[in-house]
Amino acid sequence: MALSKLSSPSSLSTNILKPLTNSFLLHRPISTDTTPLTIETSVPFTSHQCEAPSRSVETTPKELLSFFRQMATMRRMEIAADSLYKAKLVRGFCHLYDGQEAVAIGMEAGITKKDSIITAYRDHCTFLGRGGTLLEVFSELMGRKDGCSHGKGGSMHFYKKDSGFYGGHGIVGAQIPLGCGLAFAQKYSKDETVTFALYGDGAANQGQLFEALNIAALWDLPAILVCENNHYGMGTAEWRAAKSPSYYKRGDYVPGLKVDGMDALAVKQACKFAKEHALKNGPMILEMDTYRYHGHSMSDPGSTYRTRDEISGVRQERDPIERIRKLILAHDLATEKELKDIEKEVRKEVDDAIAKAKESPMPEPSELFTNVYVKGYGVEVFGADRKEVRSALP
């Protein structure tokens, strides 16, 4: 059965090398072993000013199953956030990442927690990938105390310092110079780690990107700029915003690589390659060709500037979770039922986290004034009415 999974209706079917044990059908329990598998990516890499890495990616069954589980969690989390927003428990802005999970997962697989990641406002899944918990995500979205920023940041300001996740930034493109600064600090401390600064195809037209890239290339900083190209900058398609849509070539003298962002293994390979490159030769640009199913944010239906056929087409042909599912089933690492069970578990986890987050209290009024400064000096602060809440800055 495993052998005949080679051809699938998808046009981008993976070329699967035959597994060694294929003599008879063994019902193996979900395998957590680490025998290496080599799988080819869906499409080869396109490179600019450098040698593309090989198409064959080393992975293990354990890794593939963890991909599946984590991506299912992310997908479930984003859909739950959608419902929470519609129920008005999450207010303001909510930018969802479903469809792009492979980028977050693949990147995590290719690097360590000592490397830094910084991204823009579509940060829920990246935060989760860096080790954040579902409770922290949902509490922060609902503005509760248990959130990762204690309710004061919101959807666009998730941070996790101990695992090198630097946020979570609202202004388009502003995180790129910050990311190059992180890389500078890594070079300064001789850490042998790198920084991945993620941005979108909309931010790719910002001047500060090129300014930061120039400085990074000049000073040989271990910075990797990753363009998550989901082809739409809010409501504007990329061909209407950018004269040159090859974002990986935009660095000119900086090498670039174009990657299929819906293939977690390709992303993993590219990130590993980029890390080695950046530690030796300075910055690099990765362009992840990906897609978001939701609109830009919850206030955007997502269908005024693209057809529903396009969205469902991508969902059928390129969905990252489906790809991993097919891989797992093809290599007989788990059965359909087991995968469905995982998804049920994940669903339950998410629901539990939401229930727990709903119980978490709102921050105290005095929290309004905490963490404005690091060490206070007792300056008196008060709100507009000057009577209701008055306190000294702690």
Add this chain to the structure above:
Amino acid sequence: MAAIFLGVGAATALSPSNCFDSKKFQLSTRRSLSGRKPWFLVVRSDGSVNLGSNQRSRRTQQLITNAVATKADSAASTSASKQGHELLLFEALREGLEEEMDRDPHVCVMGEDVGHYGGSYKVTKGLADKYGDLRVLDTPIAENSFTGMGIGAAMTGLRPIVEGMNMGFLLLAFNQISNNCGMLHYTSGGQFTIPIVIRGPGGVGRQLGAEHSQRLESYFQSIPGIQMVACSTPYNAKGLMKAAIRSENPVILFEHVLLYNLKERIPDEEYICNLEEAEMVRPGEHVTILTYSRMRYHVMQAAKTLVNKGYDPEVIDIRSLKPFDLYTIGNSIKKTHRVLIVEECMRTGGIGASLTAAITENFHDYLDAPIVCLSSQDVPTPYAGTLEEWTVVQPAQIVTAVEQLCQ
């Protein structure tokens, strides 16, 4: 310049500034009075007073020079040992910087031309040779991104000092300073501290033109999460630089283009100034004059005249622009009951406006007279020398304002 001042009666100001208290700035040559005695007071640049109706302006090139160079007799604040060493303000800044870089390997400097060139005002001269290119970094002309890089580096624990070649250029980095520098500590729930120092010269110089004579303290003052200080003497320049580098909060240090060559004797021992404290320049009884940066010298110049006339002004250099040192200021107001604010900021939305509001809210009962605020005119700084002089507050105007206040 001999300025013609009207007597007690109020008259409208010459320029279309929207100051609500028009007694403050009067530069009229021919003006009819509305009531009261029509006498003219001509105050000459050397402080002597002539009564008369002769209304000729004189060139006052010397007035400004005097204001900068009369350092020796103004400040009693340098509690220096007699064996201290003499240096210029930019050297004091460099000394502070060097001591901190020696002490903490995380301190680094980035800015345009700070490395090999030595800094456009020589503040970082020699540091690149001593500490190498990784600690004293020459950046390309990209303020937005290198300020952002400084902030990103600060998030990990480095202590960068970002130099804007002129404070006005930092307007390009306003997004980074406001959103990332000021707010990251808050929005991350306290996870990240940004111990960055952003410094640079600002203020009205010698005919540098409108875009290079900007005073950014008024734009930055409402950003939550940052501290702002302005240095005015070599002593407090070195002290504030060290304090700013050691502080865990982002600090913006405002220097002034015309003050870099001030000479003073400072102590040999290590010292650090308090970032949130104001400096008592000259204690007095009659009126509190609050000022900062270069206007301190104009005020001291005017103080000499005032003393000759029998007034006893208390001069405080507020130094800390955000937050205000309301403790020192308050104690002074409780003593004198009259306040005059002299600043180089614009009239609208400047530091003086905020200070006026803060004093009124907190010390209203102690005031015998309305707060008078002398600021620069709300105009782009013109190039012509005479026009530029009229844009900023001159000692003669300070004298008149005190006289009116103390009536």
